[in-house]
Amino acid sequence: MAAPRPLPRLDDTNRAFWTGGAEQELRLMHCRDCDAFIHPPRPVCRNCLSENVAPRTVAGTGVVDTFTVNYQKWHPAMEVPFVIARVAVDGAPGVYLTTNIVGCPVEAVDIGDRVRVVFERQDDVYLPLFEKID
Amino acid sequence: MTNGDAYITGIGQSQVGMKLTRHPLLLTLDAVREALAEANLGIDQIDGVSTYPGRTPGLLGFSPVGADELVDALGIKATWYAGGAEITSQLGAVVAAAAAVRCGLARHVICFRTVYEAAALARPDEYPVPRRDRVDGTSQWTAPFNALSAATWTAQYAMRHVKRYGLTREQLAQIALTGRANAALNPRALVREPLTMDEYLSARMISSPLCLYDCDRYTDASTVLIVSAGDALDEVSCTPIRIAAMAGSVDRLSWDQAEWMACYPTGIDLWKHTDYKPSDVDTAQLYDGFSFQAVAWLEALGFCDIGEGGRFIEGGKRIALDGELPLNTFGGQIGAGRLHGFGFAHEAVVQLRGKGEARQVAGDPRVAVCTSGGGPLATALLLARD
Ligand SMILES: [Zn+2]
Helix, strand or coil: CCCCCCCECCCCCCHHHHHHHHHCCEEEEEECCCCCEECCCCCCCCCCCCCCEEEEEECCEEEEEEEEEECCCCCCCCCCCEEEEEEEECCCCCCEEEEEEECCCHHHCCCCCEEEEEEEEECCEEEEEEEECC | CCCCCEEEEEEEECCCECCCCCCHHHHHHHHHHHHHHHHCCCHHHCCEEEECCCCCHHHCCCCCCCHHHHHHHCCCCCCEEEECCCCCCCCHHHHHHHHHHHCCCCCEEEEEEEEEHHHHHHCCCCCCCCCCCCECHHHHHCHHHCCCCHHHHHHHHHHHHHHHHCCCHHHHHHHHHHHHHHHCCCCCCCCCCCCCHHHHHCCCEEECCEEHHHECCCCEEEEEEEEEEHHHHHHCCCCCEEEEEEEEEECCCCCCCCCCCCHHHHHHHHHHHCCCCHHHCCEEECCCCEHHHHHHHHHHCCCCCCCCHHHHHCCCCCCCCCCCCCECCCCHHHHHCCCCCHHHHHHHHHHHCCCCHHHCCCCCCCEEEEEEECCCEEEEEEEECC
């Protein structure tokens, strides 16, 4: 997908997630009081209402929970087909990331595939994409 | 004797088309006029207005007319009104109106949904698409991965049914085939030609497993439902349709954090508000912005078990106009147009009044279920003719 992607507007709450890739780290908001992960990141824990939350680095691996192969060009410059997937993140129960599975043919992706994060930089954003672990 | 229930009385609908040139406020007026005429109400008897999602300045085609705008434009003296997207999907506007009349805040509420997406796309000078440098809110979690349409989000739930429960394309096709067959009998439907299984199976994919015919398309139309208080029914001339139960839910305002789409908890909850059971339902009008949503609603409402939706609709006989559970008898959004939620309630009322003409369900239907949304937000209404 050579065409530029829509990028998120960075703020103090989401910056750790979108820039952790500069250090090759996948960072999710985490509650120091109850150990729950909070995604999308917010300054409060949705599990215990604690404000004692901070970004925590996770392993960066996960499992394809579900996926779709997108064939529609939603704008003329979009290169298709490509895989959009929902990845269940290892070590962060209940957290799913919508992402792309890259580095393999679209036919090679299935539910249950083990995957690992690879970051794609665009401007000041490091997008967490995933590739299959062989 | 007082009647504390809420009823749908007059219903109306404008012309349904693509790239219409009639002003969206006038399309809304067309639907209002038809609804008032059916109920034999005057505009001076309307004292409430409710809509979803309200006027959206950044995306006018999606919702070009606001509740306050309609109040002002039609000279309505309102004692209550509401319009907004932060509600349990489109038919949440009807739920709000029903709550208002049951509390005595209003007697007759115009509920409307006006869509102008095809016209807006065709007239970008009048309806410019806003340029955004960056995305924020919930779309920041999908748009950077080019998951730019609800098609791609819904497709992932559908794919889970394909892989986990064996949902086939031939089964899923029955939503579109049924809708298109019924739309051919509906003079106001957007698409009047039936669809064949061969056409469906050879259609191009949009986002697997959803193909072109699994998706509704941009439509210009307005749909109106008047919600009336039970103790105001003596002012109304049409057969009142009782809102027998209502349910809605939101858990994660997100298409990817929830294990199940919101239709599932909503469908279970609906039956806690009524003595009726799924087996009492004579016709179902279930949201099909994408075909899979209707399959999920069938499961959610208990017409079949979770995962059995594909086998429930297989072959199409059960959900056909003459089947045991006629589904989306006006064509659904796939056939009748993207009326965006309100079309399902409109058709439920048409059927319960026996006014479906060529598409009328046989056997004097008395109970109908209609739904909207189903992804992160969901609303279900059970309607009855007493
Ligand atoms: Zn906590």
